[in-house]
Amino acid sequence: xxxxxxxxxxxxxxxxxxxxxxxxxxxxxxxxxxxxxxxxxxxxxxxxxxxxxxxxxxxxxxxxxxxxxxxxxxxxxxxxxxxxxxxxxxxxxxxxxxxxxxxxxxxxxxxxxxxxxxxxxxxxxxx
Amino acid sequence: xxxxxxxxxxxxxxxxxxxxxxxxxxxxxxxxxxxxxxxxxxxxxxxxxxxxxxxxxxxxxxxxxxxxxxxxxxxxxxxxxxxxxxxxxxxxxxxxxxxxxxxxxxxxxxxxxxxxxxxxxxxxxxxxxxxxxxxxxxxxxxxxxxxxxxxxxxxxxxxxxxxxxxxxxxxxxxxxxxxxxxxxxxxxxxxxxxxxxxxxxxxxxxxxxxxxxxxxxxxxxxxxxxxxxxxxxxxxxxxxxxxxxxxxxxxxxxxxxxxxxxxxxxxxxxxxxxxxxxxxxxxxxxxxxxxxx
Numbered sequence: 001x002x003x004x005x006x007x008x009x010x011x012x013x014x015x016x017x018x019x020x021x022x023x024x025x026x027x028x029x030x031x032x033x034x035x036x037x038x039x040x041x042x043x044x045x046x047x048x049x050x051x052x053x054x055x056x057x058x059x060x061x062x063x064x065x066x067x068x069x070x071x072x073x074x075x076x077x078x079x080x081x082x083x084x085x086x087x088x089x090x091x092x093x094x095x096x097x098x099x100x101x102x103x104x105x106x107x108x109x110x111x112x113x114x115x116x117x118x119x120x121x122x123x124x125x126x127x
Numbered sequence: 128x129x130x131x132x133x134x135x136x137x138x139x140x141x142x143x144x145x146x147x148x149x150x151x152x153x154x155x156x157x158x159x160x161x162x163x164x165x166x167x168x169x170x171x172x173x174x175x176x177x178x179x180x181x182x183x184x185x186x187x188x189x190x191x192x193x194x195x196x197x198x199x200x201x202x203x204x205x206x207x208x209x210x211x212x213x214x215x216x217x218x219x220x221x222x223x224x225x226x227x228x229x230x231x232x233x234x235x236x237x238x239x240x241x242x243x244x245x246x247x248x249x250x251x252x253x254x255x256x257x258x259x260x261x262x263x264x265x266x267x268x269x270x271x272x273x274x275x276x277x278x279x280x281x282x283x284x285x286x287x288x289x290x291x292x293x294x295x296x297x298x299x300x301x302x303x304x305x306x307x308x309x310x311x312x313x314x315x316x317x318x319x320x321x322x323x324x325x326x327x328x329x330x331x332x333x334x335x336x337x338x339x340x341x342x343x344x345x346x347x348x349x350x351x352x353x354x355x356x357x358x359x360x361x362x363x364x365x366x367x368x369x370x371x372x373x374x375x376x377x378x379x380x381x382x383x384x385x386x387x388x389x390x391x392x393x394x395x396x397x398x399x400x401x402x403x404x405x406x407x408x409x410x411x412x413x414x415x416x417x418x419x420x
Binding site for chain 2: 009010011012028040052
């Protein structure tokens with residue numbers, strides 16, 4: 001069974017919550033974890049789950065709609081656009097390396113050695 | 128005829144009790160996903176408070192109200208109290224706070240949590256109640272004191288009339304319809320609360336446990352709706368069948384209608400038992416983790 005994609009908002013992060021949401025949803029759409037036609041959570045539901053104001057989530061959805069990634073329809077909710085651009089393989093690889101470098105940097109700052117870093121990745125993959 | 132009615136009522140009660148015991152036992156031994164213990168205790172406490180308040184209010188309603196009207200409204204009063212308890216319990220579950228919040232990308236829908244079999248049975252019972260009450264209301268006449276919609280009037284020959292009552296005409300059906308409508312609207316609101324309540328996290332085990340908690344709430348709401356509908360249906364069927372079968376100059380088809388109503392009475396009794404079993408079944412605080420993949 002594949003776990004459903006999730007969103008994380010860090011309120012201590014200087015990036016505004018709507019931008020954190022927008023960025024993560026855009027990545028999910030471009031990586032096709034959210035396929036064209038998939039419905040995004042209703043505003044109230046997502047706002048309640050994340051403990052955010054409805055306006056914050058609504059702003060993230062508006063930005064995604066402006067970028068052509070989602071389309072909203074009254075009564076039909078917000079869905080991933082059929083024309084939403086997906087990431088080319090080269091860009092996927094670039095992002096993977098980018099996130100790996102960021103993780104390794106953070107782990108090194110914590111004082112972890114190579115074995116501990118690899119162990120943490122194995123543990124994360126297993127859960 | 129009274130002996131037959133006593134037999135049917137006895138069979139109805141027996142069916143209800145048997146179904147309640149069976150449902151509660153199956154729920155106790157069935158394999159269900161994990162439910163977080165604290166949230167389970169919290170919602171169960173409110174649910175139990177709703178049931179206890181409902182029983183008290185139901186007793187008070189049954190003891191009050193003129194000419195059996197209170198007795199007919201006892202079921203809906205009980206259902207409303209249980210629904211209020213479920214809503215309060217769901218509202219009391221607070222989302223996990225903190226600086227880092229997580230949410231699953233999902234669309235929660237009412238139909239994902241409703242127990243299909245029970246919901247279908249309750250919907251059917253509501254439709255039957257509406258149909259029976261519409262017919263009895265349309266055929267009711269005022270009683271000898273001029274109270275509208277209280278008896279069934281039958282012509283037994285030229286200038287001879289026989290009044291059979293109590294008959295569930297407007298005297299009973301109007302307050303009953305108001306209570307049932309209020310109950311169903313409350314149930315809709317309670318289901319919305321269940322769906323919109325925040326999740327406690329996005330971890331697969333937490334999501335599965337939270338889903339189980341929502342399913343329990345949806346089952347309770349459906350069970351309360353079942354009581355709300357089935358108890359008055361049983362009452363309406365019993366009273367109508369009694370009036371139809373006790374008339375001395377009835378048309379032949381009234382006998383069939385009377386027996387059909389008695390069959391409905393048994394079905395309503397079984398549904399009441401099913402719903403009571405759902406309401407009283409304990410929700411176990413299972414903590415066994417399911418595999419992540």
